[in-house]
Amino acid sequence: MTCQLNSEQLIVLVSGGGPVGMTFALSLSTMMKTHAKIYVYEGRWYADGDGKMKWQGEEQSRNRRDQVVTLQDHVIHQLPTFIQVGLFANINERVWPTSRNIPIREVEDRLLVLAEPFVESGQIVLVPENLNEKSDRLLNGQFDVLIGSDGVGSFVRNYCKIDLHRAANEYACGVAYNIPIEVSSDEEPLHQALNCILTIGQTRYLVNSSTSRRGYLNVRLTSDEYNELQEHLKRNERNERVNLLNFDKYPNSPVWTIIRQGLDYFKIPHKFVFRVLPIEINVQHATSVVKEFEFPLNNDTKTTKKIPVCLAGDAAMAVHFWPGRGMNSGMKAAMALSRNIARLFIQEDSSRIQIHKPLTYFDFLDYEDFMLRLRQREQHGRSLRITNNPIDESVLVANTFSNLNGSYEYYVGTLKEKLQSIRALLQNRPDWPHRHRLISDEEIQSASNRISANAVAQLSLANPWPTREMAGAEVLLEDYFPLEQKTWLPLPSTVTWIVPDHVQQSVARNKITTTDEPIPFIPIDYIVRPSDPIYAIWCTEIGGESFPVTPGYQIGQFPPDEGPQNIFDLNNQTKYFCYGKYAADHYFDEKAWFRAGFFVTPTRGITCALGFYFGTANDFPERDPMMITIEGSNETNPMIGSNWTLIYNGSSGLEIDPGRNSCGIEQHILNDKWFSTYRILVTKTRDESDGAQYSQFYFFGH
Ligand SMILES: Cc1cc2nc3c(=O)[nH]c(=O)nc-3n(C[C@H](O)[C@H](O)[C@H](O)COP(=O)(O)OP(=O)(O)OC[C@H]3O[C@@H](n4cnc5c(N)ncnc54)[C@H](O)[C@@H]3O)c2cc1C
Incomplete structure (x- = not known):
């Protein structure tokens, strides 16, 4: 060469x-x-x-x-x-x-x-x-x-x-739906936790969506069902909206029945379906x-x-x-x-x-x-x-036996058992994202109640996802093209x-820089270390001066062993609690605790904050922060200075209560500014309460 x-x-x-x-x-x-x-x-x-x-x-x-x-x-x-x-x-x-x-x-x-x-x-x-x-x-x-x-x-x-080498081939369809925010309670979609359990328990249907409202119900199809679907959709106008309430146009033929059953299994109202797309799945490679x-x-x-x-x-x-x-x-x-x-x-x-x-x-x-x-x-x-276990056999067996006396109870029972064991598997995972939302037996049972005997039999017979077999080490990019390159x-x-x-x-x-100088990669990391200087404050206006909080048990104080140093100690059993309830003889207004919080000067030096998530305290959910502000400053003495720049004003990520001593949802900060000190104020708690408290504040950035 x-x-x-x-x-x-x-x-x-x-x-x-x-x-x-x-x-x-x-x-x-x-x-x-x-x-x-x-x-x-x-x-x-x-x-x-x-x-x-x-x-x-x-x-x-x-x-x-x-x-x-x-x-x-x-x-x-x-x-x-x-x-x-x-x-x-x-x-x-x-x-x-x-x-x-x-x-x-x-x-x-x-x-x-x-x-x-x-x-x-x-x-x-x-x-x-x-x-x-x-x-x-x-x-x-x-x-x-x-x-x-x-x-x-x-x-x-x-x-x-x-x-091209084709290793396997099978058929499916995607049923696109969009459930509006404002619907009657019986049209509300299932929780994502239940969607996951219902999906993993079998391999006929798969739901993947955003906030449970907008997404795809995917249905694995036999070749006959796929051909029927293709033939049917050929007769539609280009971009014609699918209307499953129109039984003249979309009759209860095998493929439309199995689609409707899938929607019922996941409690997706038929009227919110707008498109059905045949999908040929080719497992292939160059x-x-x-x-x-x-x-x-x-x-x-x-x-x-x-x-x-x-x-x-x-x-x-x-x-x-x-x-x-x-x-x-x-x-x-x-x-x-x-x-x-x-x-x-x-x-x-x-x-x-x-x-x-x-x-x-x-x-x-x-x-x-x-x-x-x-x-x-x-x-x-x-x-x-997945392709080694096609859906065809379970469809065939279900069509043969599902309506026989006694079969229904058997299939309902086995489907329920399968879903319960998937539930146990998922809910015991430390990385299960829905720990705060446990799924009951009734919710599992009602899924089979919503569908026909034939569909129950099919789902009961279909293999659950082979999650164990599919798990294991990933092929990691960084092993071949290491991260150090960054x-x-x-x-x-x-x-x-x-x-x-x-x-x-x-x-x-x-915005990229046009300089030819190499720019070092700056990794995202936690900004605050456990021993970094941190000060408790309250009654503090956004952009205004900070008012210190002292240890004690009065309004505007924190219990001596529940001070702000606890929120960066990486221990979710400790907490920071600031009393802020209105007292008649107190000159602060009744919403004083709304603006209680802390400021911290990371010893890492100046940093660029990009996100955070809270850890809740051990008790009193009403004291959980709901809305917070984050400001940054480069003042040498931030206690007396009022030179603060607001970089975040929004959710704490705890709207859905994750439970006690648990982590909330990560929030991102749209920020490109670098500061030496950050001030975090709670502007709203979950409910009326005598103060604001939390166990950890995981704060990250460059
Ligand atoms: C229902 C469904 C669910 C899925 N869910 C997941 C999932 O959860 N997770 C996941 O990782 N993957 C999922 N996938 C797979 C994922 O969507 C695809 O693997 C991914 O889109 C592939 O990206 P791509 O850019 O290689 O190809 P494509 O997304 O197909 O993009 C190729 C682009 O090339 C363009 N193009 C074609 N020919 C030309 C040409 N001659 N000149 C110029 N442009 C051309 C096309 O218009 C297209 O925009 C799902 C797929 C489906 C169908």
Whole structure:
């Protein structure tokens, strides 16, 4: 291999701007800065009047995707920090253990917004069209590597003649629903804890949703049911809303019956269904994810240029979505590939980025190796364990026996037992996110009461999720492309927050620095150490001076052994309790405790706060903080100064009582400012009370 050193840019073509393509582009841009120019092609984008790229939706007669995906913590933590924060700002839903749920369209929207500064700086070029054999950039060969992140039917994989191996195939459908906030009590959806138990207890239905209200009921189908569904939907107008209340159009035929039964099992009112999508599940993979391909230049087969091609995401390997690992694996692949490329050029001492060309197959051996392991883990370790047990047999047996006398009681009993054992398994897990919401026998029983004898039999006969067999060690990105890289890969240092008009919830926007200096990665960590100086205060106005609280048992005091030092001692059995009840002879107003709290000066030095969660105290839930403010200051004596900047005013994350001595939900702070001291004030407690108390305040940031 001849290795020519020069200062040129690396030109990267990416086909597909889905979750994997955009994660790859952002991750690579962050590391390579202006040394890489990345062209991302995506056929589902359009440029609006201002030239801004957006996803096509109903206005363009396209359907956005409705599914909710579950991203694993160990994958999220490998994403550059600004992507982590940008993806999950205002979306904080833990449904399954050690993971977070997020609607796929939020992933798509937010990644596009996060790319804006890179587009402004010219590092990323977004092209709102499909890459095809006539695309100019493909024909003129002016690129150094081609990335195929264009999904299951990958154009790149086909064009570059990379073979596909299909390991298994089966059928399903996605039933999209949206339950409004205001519904009658009998239309209220089930709690997510119950959705999980009902899902894991069998393999016919899977519900994954946001806040239980918007999501997908997935139904595994036999091939007959799938064919019936496809035939039926062919007769619908394009984008026609499915109306399950219309029995003339959607009769009680086998497939519509099994869909309606699934909705009843999860207590999803039929009228809130708006789309049903047939899904062919192909567990398949490209025989190689890296190839050197002879690209014919300008359609002339005699003039060719050899350029490496890499596949990532569903284009490289498609797994069964039941265990929810497609996007997780795709994002791992995107980060692995970007780290593989970056480390070809970034000098060991991180002092310089040196581009050398041409790239060859051998430059991507680590990536190929990583993908091989990942495929073995996901396909053999997960997907094939599902497809090895198709649904057909339980359907057949249920159809034969379910209506016989005595069978019904038997099937109801076995289904209940299965669900109870899943409940025990989940509720005993230390990482079960619904510890505060125990599921009763009645709730389990009522699921079978809502469905027909035949459906009870099917669910009773269907295997529960093979969770034990699927569990075990993950293939970790950091083992192949270690985290330590972050200490020398130049990641952006400044983060600014905006609320873009076309994304409904506020999302993060990253401003990159254009300097060529390597910027050290700053990890997220706890800000306060147990011995850091902390002062109890009360009656303190936002932006005003602080009023100290002394030890004692009177209004405006804290019991001597329940002082503020307890909240950072990493022990949830101790607490900080500040009395604040109104007393007639007291000159403070009756809401004095509303503004009780503390300020702390971390010995780490100045820090940038990004989030927190509370630990509740041992008793009196009414004293739990509900609303809080967080202010930052760089005053040398914060007790007398009033130079405070408000960085958070909102929920404590304890709206749902997690129980005593338990942790609340993590809250994010949209902040890019650095401070030496933080002041936290409780502005509302759960209920009327004689003060505010909590055991821990887990406070994290850079
Ligand atoms: C019902 C359901 C539930 C799921 N749940 C989960 C889950 O919980 N967890 C999980 O990890 N995964 C889940 N998945 C899988 C996950 O959605 C996919 O694995 C993931 O979307 C793959 O991302 P990708 O970017 O590789 O492909 P895609 O998301 O398919 O994106 C590919 C993009 O390429 C574009 N494209 C195609 N051809 C071209 C071309 N020629 N030029 C330019 N662009 C092109 C497409 O328009 C598309 O935007 C689920 C899937 C389904 C169907």
